[in-house]
């Protein structure tokens with residue numbers, strides 16, 4: 816069965832910044848066709864749950880308290896890529912709008928709830944290394 820890396824919050828893990836999950840009901844159908852490998856770049860990069868929300872601001876990731884958390888975001892992205900390489904994973908499904916996992920959109924860096932076109936730090940690194948990244952709203956393409 817083909818392996819797919821997937822944002823851990825989408826399979827029900829409570830790893831979001833607010834301590835909640837983002838369970839997607841299509842997971843059951845995905846499991847009939849693929850072996851899912853859940854991964855949360857922010858947690859694996861060293862951030863706690865719950866945590867202060869962060870947004871991409873120019874070339875950095877800054878949390879709402881003004882702290883630079885770019886290092887943890889880069890580390891999480893690198894670990895995601897390592898897992899893909901180790902397990903020969905060629906596809907990922909990531910949760911859109913996240914500063915790590917965003918595929919089509921991210922928050923605008925002003926903490927006002929508005930979204931702009933853009934990609935998260937992990938998505939950027941995976942795509943730069945040839946991995947095809949789908950957003951959670953594109954899961955049906957894989958079924």
Ligand code: SF4
Nearest residue numbers: 822824831855913916
């Ligand atoms: S970093 Fe990705 S996997 Fe982790 S909670 Fe945010 S969207 Fe989900």
